[in-house]
Amino acid sequence: LAKTTQPISMDSYEGQEVNITCSHNNIATNDYITWYQQFPSQGPRFIIQGYKTKVTNEVASLFIPADRKSSTLSLPRVSLSDTAVYYCLVGGNNAGNMLTFGGGTRLMVKP
């Protein structure tokens, strides 16, 4: 399974755009890139998933360069409620594919 590397923590302010970059140098051809968000005392919550180029949904955007060795989660205009741990995962997206979490990035949004 591809290993991921992401910053341990990041600080931001309300209204700013936040970009969290994840490195996954050993990503396999059939691996997808998925991001989860976790608030204290809750389970992780799926945010976005992509394979290449750019994916956008109502919550975030995911940018994936052509070599797919990294990806960037972009959160537009963060608010205090976006303070959470964000996990980058790579792997197959077939049912039964185990999710392998790293340490995640602790995002602190300040007023």
Next chain:
Amino acid sequence: GAGVSQSPRYKVAKRGQDVALRCDPISGHVSLFWYQQALGQGPEFLTYFQNEAQLDKSGLPSDRFFAERPEGSVSTLKIQRTQQEDSAVYLCASSLAQGTNYGYTFGSGTRLTVV
């Protein structure tokens, strides 16, 4: 139900006691996973079910850990003779077994404290 439900939310066990943690997945979800999350760490895989079949239990840390899903819906994670290192949050996740770009839905977890 609308989401994955886990019970109890909190469990305090004396060392050596047996515990049982319950997971009610989303109705119709075929895949079910158990994860263990230590304080300040990411979740770590324990075991995986497809319907009632336990297809992967490679993450179970010892033979004191046992999981079952006899009818392919509710699952129970049992820990025998609990030890202090078992203290963690135990998360359950479920997903549909079809389509792409789906995500796993996690429950809020059971926080186990062994004293």
